[in-house]
Amino acid sequence: MPQLNPNPWFFIMLASWLTYSMIIQPKLLSFVFMNPPISKTQTTPTTSPWTWPWT
Template sequence: MPQLNPAPWFAILIFSWFIFLTLVPQKVLTLVFNNEPTPGAAEKAKPGSWNWPWH
């Protein structure tokens, strides 16, 4: 039964993890995003007080 022989499957496992851990992150990190996020305002606007009648 070929499933009991770990030699080819272990090599495939190691090689696939090598690809996932070395080549794929480099490809993902080189992507350039078109819309850069704009920084938020340094001061947040203070909300005005409510002028509701409480009676």
């Protein structure tokens, strides 16, 4: 069965991963986001208990 022979497919997989990690990944990581997240102070909402009309 030729698909079990890892000889040509291992080189293709290795070449594609090297291409991804050396060329494509640094280009993707160099993008600057237009709206960076802003660190806001955490505010807790004020809640009041619900008044049930039948109690």
